Amino acid sequence: MYYGYYDPTFIFLVPALLLAFYAQSKIQMTFSKYLKVASIRGLTGAEAARIILDRNGLYDIPIVVIPGRLTDHYDPSQRVLRLSEDVYYSTSIASIGVAAHEAGHAIQHNKGYVPLLIRNSLVPVANIGSNLSWILILLGLFMGAMGLARLGVLLFTAVVAFQIITLPVEFNASSRALIELDSNGLLFENELKGAKKVLNAAALTYVAATLMAISQLLRLIFITRDRD
Template sequence: MYFGYYDPTFVFLIPALLLTFYAQTKIQATFSRYLKVRSLRGLTGAEAARIILDRNGLYDVPIIVIPGRLTDHYDPSQRVLRLSEDVYYGNSIASIGVAAHEAGHAIQHQVGYTPLIVRNSLVPVANIGSNLSWILILLGLFIGAMGLARLGVLLFTAVVLFQIVTLPVEFNASSRALVELDANGILFDDEIRGARKVLNAAALTYVAATLMAISQLLRLLFITRDRD
């Protein structure tokens, strides 16, 4: 049985697991480090995001505070920028960098950035794939219905595609953020380098998630092929 203690396909996941652990450690350490470094202008994350949004004609996009740490995100369905308390109220380089990144997503939405449109279109099927794929795979393997298992693998492919498309969306949002921080004088040279380190560390978590999804898909393909 492949899903037991001696599952030989688990080796597919080892590189992704190691990268995930490193990425999570890196983002926590980098964010915590630059969360303690106050920006020279003293702007908060919310103020920095407001400047960027307004300079790009996004006056009607509200910025609200939400609980949690690194829970920041832009909601394209409601056109709302949601920032965690550390980012919303904080005047650190980390706070401003993360806020600018999320504002970058709002700009992507405004200009119709193609990878963002593709990613948003994949959300429904990716959610279905994430919730249903493993049920179908495990059930198919358990009762020997390989057609059902392969359907689960197909649904999981949508999750992988979503993760792959997410990469250019996140990298582009960070690039836009750094340009805006410089062009609007929100951060200065040394501070922008610090913000870049924070955003690069955050980007690594998306790379790790993508590698994990691809590794899991390869593992599932190997399992279903072998059972045939």
């Protein structure tokens, strides 16, 4: 039941919103801090990623620079590693850590890491769920067509599933990155601690996104049940 314009189900989102705010602040502060700390070997993020890829036999994967900050990602459909300017050109601990993480995704793809394959297969339906679910839910609630609203909720579960399967993918990529950085001598022991802090801060943003998706799903379930 709703009282005026007050939506009591919003309480479901409060913990997720708080965590999301903390996670974003944490990654920005941690990345900025270690972006100012140059690595001893003086490798750029792009050079570190190239070494990791080559030593895993991934000579054919190009590394390209893209605009933005923390926009770094591995594109499995085109087999391209895309690094932001801060990461591509910088010799900082933060840049090398992020570059190694994205190289970790390329290694996952090459080895057929199952959670990554599942996540990739969920991308189309998750995109549909993200774009269409709210339209169906709002139309269903406005028109009193609860079957339509429940279909929207069902589509939104694909978004939740995508976020959940993203967690092991990201954690594993960070683990691979730290192993590669250590075994290939790209960062020294004290530097690895800094890179780990950056990757842990980045991982927290995925935890926050997952909690937000789950909280939103619970909220939508209660809204549609309340209207019934």
